[in-house]
Amino acid sequence: MSTQSLLEQVSKCVICEPHLPLGARPVIQFNPQARILIAGQAPGIKVHESGKPFNDASGQRLRSWLGVTSDEFYDDHNFAILPMGFCYPGKGKSGDLPPRKECAIAWREKLLAQLNNIELTIILGKYAQAYHLPHTKQLPLTELVKSWREYWPNYLPLPHPSPRNNIWLKKNPWFEQQVLPELNSKMRAILAR
Template sequence: MADAFITLKQDILRCQHCADVLPYPPKPILQIHPDARLLIAGQAPGQKTHDIGRPFDDLSGERLRDWLGLSADEFYDEQQVAIVPMGFCFPGNSVHKSGPSAGKKSGDLPPRPECAGKWREAVLSQLTNIELTIILGAYAQTYHLGQSGSVTEQVRQWRYWLEQGKLVLPHPSPRNNRWLKQNPWFEAEVLPELKSRVNALRQSSSS
């Protein structure tokens, strides 16, 4: 099992499958270890993550770690936390095609679909100790829940999903500050339970 995991990780980090369609040379970014008990399932690395080479090393990451009740050292401990986006490489930016903003960036493109098809099942098959999966974004929702829906709808069903070892969160980006203000129940109800679950995982993994 250890040899299979090491080989898989090396193969992913060397992957050139989408080289012809990515804006930069492939640079797969993920964090995995067979001992991890918490899985962060996101979308794809953004430009900053691509440049830095480490996921969630920004304001979004600071908020996510606060939600989880984890320090940076704990969050980046691959034996505790796996970070597996739907696409491992930065997919590039979308561009406005018309109007006064024509030619300007309008956000990141979706994760490349080839990535999940080629690697995801193989990666998840190695993460046999995962007890809680945190789901960020529509593409991760569709894959891990088998259904899509608005973020608010899925987050409101947090009790149902938590019973199945999953939890949908709004993206921790500062761009979601308005959503957080409009949905105060999230911080009042969901986050205390989330921190409790994550703390229990942390305690059990250290015992």
């Protein structure tokens, strides 16, 4: 299947629509030439409304962590953005609901198979962690992120950049001191090629 045909099918996907409070609106960024993959959870309500991935406070923090501009981030030759669920799943008791499982089952392998130039996969959150690093799914987030060098330079598990994680960031200053400088250096090297 051609990339264009696959992306057209993804854009029209309504597999989960009966379970989505705001209906289906798949939000991804994809180009087979992309060199960095952002594997996240699912779009939040602001991203659902805009149709632009990470067009919210989480995105601002993520771009800051990566040390990239908005133009660099939204260049699909640089970044592919594939959350585990492509549509906003709705609100839960303590944040958004988990991504719908149907989405990854239907589309993830097909899309990943077309990404042959990925130099780094950035893994945000436990659902993406369970998929991309399945042997680590029982590890608490802090332990996983502390062991980041085990997966470097091909994978980098990160806490979600949501403002909800401010407390985690304050409790774990090593993250900004040790991980982010390495990440920034890697970003510059990849984007310079």
